[in-house]
Amino acid sequence: MTFRAFNQKYLEPFFELLMIFGIIALCQPWIEPLHRYGLTIILIGLVGFSVVIKIPREESQADEGSQ
Template sequence: MTFRQMNAKYYEPAAQWTMIFGVIFLCQPWVEILHRYGLTIIIIGLVAFLITSHVPPEPEAEEEEEEELV
């Protein structure tokens, strides 16, 4: 598995989920430590997403189709 495939399958979704958890942590009132660091978690997820979204996807193999002359 190449880095680009791992990025598309694991790293980019992990960065998105980190941002989502940061919003959830920021909005919940029960655990103070999560509420305190919610914005920091959002920023970490945002930076990770910016990095992972700029990695280009794996180039697709081009299949050359032979055209038949009729």
């Protein structure tokens, strides 16, 4: 597995879910540390996602054969 495939399959969804988790953590009132660090979690997810989407996607085998 190449880094581009790993990035596309695991890293992009991870940082998307991290941003969603940060929003949930920020909105819930029961667990103080999650509420306190919710914005930090969102920002880490946002910065990470911004970095990984700059990596070009891996081209599929079907695209290379049609040229």
